[in-house]
Amino acid sequence: MSDTGFTHTTVLLNETVDAVLARPEGCYVDGTFGRGGHSRLLLSKLAPAGRLIAFDKDPEAVAAATTGPQAIADPRFEIRHASFTAMAELLAERGAGTLDGVMLDLGVSSPQIDNPERGFSFRFDGPLDMRMxxxxxxxxxxxxxxxxxxxxxxxxxxxxxxxxxxxxxxxxxxxxxxxxxxxxxxxxxxxxxxxxxxxxxxxxxxxxxxxxxxxxxNAELEELEQGLSAALDGLREGGRLAVISFHSLEDRIVKSFINRESKAEVDRRAPFAPPTRPLRLQALGRIRAGQAELSANPRARSAVLRVAQRTSEGFVA
Missing domain, CATH: 1.10.150.170 (Putative methyltransferase TM0872, insert domain)
Structure with a gap:
């Protein structure tokens, strides 16, 4: 069954795109396309030379991007039917340090929740599936x-x-x-x-x-760890990482990852030697939905957006 008739309201839309957009002519990844809210807004702000590569595990999400009235007919856009862990394969094609920004929205989309056939929600009776x-x-x-x-x-x-x-x-x-x-x-x-x-x-x-x-x-926590590492490898100096989490387990992983990569690790036995692990990220902030968005979209109440920027330390272009 297609998700025709199901709608989705993108959470922290402007905040995420504004946070990740470092260079309009750059190359970006939307690792969780969903119904394309973040992708569509980012595309509207990209220069002609810019590029956006999206990923989604859900074949219905890919279909929404490629067919029907909501299809994205833009030569700067490409979508792949895969988890965002496939960024590692993208980097094998393009090379490390070639991305200007990576967006990850870890929530389940409204068409997935509201469609009983997908089995995500206890509000509707349907097959107990839950696979993205x-x-x-x-x-x-x-x-x-x-x-x-x-x-x-x-x-x-x-x-x-x-x-x-x-x-x-x-x-x-x-x-x-x-x-x-x-x-x-x-x-x-x-x-x-x-x-x-x-x-x-x-x-x-x-x-x-x-x-x-x-x-x-969906192996969500394992994939998140892998995806964050791939995103860090992919970002060029000054590139941005923006991740929206919806529950404490996800947010804890994202927070710990950014904190870990925002601190240089040194060998205490040789304090003047180069760090054994350089500082590779700079945390830029934590953002929650404002009252206006919460009133319009109650599903945003648990959303947490964390943003970080790739530093020059330990950078290999």
Whole structure:
């Protein structure tokens, strides 16, 4: 099913594009095209010699960029059906230190959330899939059908930061043992609601469990680590990195990465020797959505934009 009829409001649109745009004639990467909000605005600000290369794992996102009324017919634009970890392959083609900016929006797009067939949301009943790329890998339902109780609890605890992970995993294992494994989003949401007796005001009991399974199925945290490293390798001196996170696990990785690369590492036994790891990034700030955006788009309330700039230290063009 296509996502026709589903709309998406880009979070921190102007803030992200303004933060990453260092040179209008430069080459940029949008590692998470989604429905192209950031890409379209960046293209409108690029010079004729500029270039934008986008990535997205979701074939529906790629289709939105290449076909239909919203297709981007711009010779400066290219999209690849791949995770942003494929930036490493792009650098093999172009060479390291050739990108002027990299944008990553780590949120799930509204067409993905609002389409029951994708299985991302507990608000709609549909197949328990959750794959960003439904043509590859294991669905959330398939994982729950094969994993043991301990594995399920570990995933829900570590990726969902869910304190009721053990009772939820026990309930899932018991249901599977009865011959009726969970196969739909509605079944999972109902099971979690029966198991979790308390929850923060305004939060559905299934929120953390759904987050955990989505992160697992799409290897989101592992890909984020790889993508940040590839982005750093790709940036030229003065190039910008802009990353929007939506939950603490992602933001912690982004913050730690920027902090680590913003500090030179020296050998204490030889304090006057060159650093063993040079300072390669300069943190430029942390931005949250303003009140006007929050009023118009409540999904922006958890968004955190972190921006950093490539330094000249340890730089090999």
């Amino acid at each position: 790329d439904p043509t590859r890998g294991e669905s959330a339902a398939d994982f729950l059908a094969r994993a043991d109780e301990r594995q399920i609890a570990q995933v829900i605890r570590d990726y969902g930061e869910e304190r009721f992970a053990v009772p939820i995993s026990k309930a899932l294992a018991a249901r599977r043992a009865s011959g009726k494994p969970v196969r739909t989003t509605g079944e999972l949401a109902e099971l979690v609601a029966r198991t979790v007796k308390t929850r923060e005001p305004g939060q559905d009991p299934a929120t953390r469990t759904f987050q955990a399974l989505r992160i697992l199925v």
